Amino acid sequence: MTRFGFLILIIISSMAGSCSSRKPKLDNKHMIPEKELVSLLTDIHLGTGLFNLQSLNAWASSLDSTTSYIQIIEKHGYTKEIMDKTMKYYFYKDPKKLNKIYDQVLGILSEMESHVEKDSNVVLARNSNLWPGKDFYSIPSLSGNDSTMFDITLSRSGYYALSFSATLFPDDQSVNPRASIYSSSSDSIETGSRKYFKSIIYLKDGRPHTYKLNIPNPENKIRHLKGWLYDFDTPSYGIQKHFKIENISLIYTRIAI
Numbered sequence: 001m002t003r004f005g006f007l008i009l010i011i012i013s014s015m016a017g018s019c020s021s022r023k024p025k026l027d028n029k030h031m032i033p034e035k036e037l038v039s040l041l042t043d044i045h046l047g048t049g050l051f052n053l054q055s056l057n058a059w060a061s062s063l064d065s066t067t068s069y070i071q072i073i074e075k076h077g078y079t080k081e082i083m084d085k086t087m088k089y090y091f092y093k094d095p096k097k098l099n100k101i102y103d104q105v106l107g108i109l110s111e112m113e114s115h116v117e118k119d120s121n122v123v124l125a126r127n128s129n130l131w132p133g134k135d136f137y138s139i140p141s142l143s144g145n146d147s148t149m150f151d152i153t154l155s156r157s158g159y160y161a162l163s164f165s166a167t168l169f170p171d172d173q174s175v176n177p178r179a180s181i182y183s184s185s186s187d188s189i190e191t192g193s194r195k196y197f198k199s200i201i202y203l204k205d206g207r208p209h210t211y212k213l214n215i216p217n218p219e220n221k222i223r224h225l226k227g228w229l230y231d232f233d234t235p236s237y238g239i240q241k242h243f244k245i246e247n248i249s250l251i252y253t254r255i256a257i
Contacts, residue, residue: 031086032078038104040076040083045109047072129249130160136246137229148229148245154183155222156252160215164229164248166200167208173239174232177202181213181227202243210247 032040047068073083090098130152137148154160168177179200184193200211217223229245 030082031089032082034101036076037086038101038108040073040078041101041105042108043072043076044069045105128251130252131162131248131250133248135248136244138244139230139241148231150225150227150229152225152250153222154215154217154225157217157220158252158254160217160225161212161251161253162215162225162249163210163212163251165208165210165246166202166229167206167244168202168204169206169242170204171240172204172242173234174241175234177204177230177232177243179211179213179227179229180231181225183215183217183223183225185221185223208244208246 070080073080087098090101132152133150162181166179179202180196181200182194182196184195197213197215200213203209215225229248230241230243
């Protein structure tokens with residue numbers, strides 16, 4: 001869409017039915033204020049669906065579709081005649097100002113698009129996240145007990161990517177703090193062999209660190225992914241634990257990522 005494409009079509013629609021070829025006598029009395037005009041043009045842009053050149057051309061070839069355009073103007077408390085006068089004034093008398101007004105409209109639309117895209121990505125991430133546990137774990141916790149043990153069924157062949165952020169604080173008294181994770185076949189969860197993945201060793205620096213583990217499941221067999229996001233060597237009784245694990249996700253893919 002060209003810079004003025006949308007606004008020019010509004011001018012064309014406002015001039016439809018007029019046979020005079022003379023430039024109209026215009027003044028800036030009884031015009032729509034700039035701030036309200038920006039809001040009105042934004043709503044017209046959204047309400048008429050004029051987001052690309054194809055839709056602009058279709059709209060130009062059928063001015064009957066300006067019904068929605070008129071309804072939006074009236075919703076803002078103005079008439080089509082006042083809108084026509086305002087747009088004609090800027091178009092003929094002050095096109096530079098019209099350019100700045102439309103810049104504001106484009107800025108608002110871009111911000112809206114950014115928010116929609118961000119929200120869509122958040123929804124997509126939530127829908128694709130297979131992690132069945134809590135959103136985050138921490139000790140000390142309000143409940144007094146925040147076990148990070150998990151047991152997840154992997155039912156599809158392919159690859160799984162487990163990622164999370166872990167923060168261990170300097171006053172944590174556990175020895176060799178780590179994430180211990182293994183997989184086992186569905187028919188031998190307790191008695192069968194376990195495949196342990198390389199331990200993720202945590203740093204006690206009070207800073208969040210992001211960790212990622214690729215988990216292959218090449219065979220079309222149901223397997224279990226089990227373990228602890230927070231594990232250590234010493235007994236838990238009598239020691240002070242201080243950690244936080246968050247941003248946990250388990251994503252399935254057909255190929256390793």
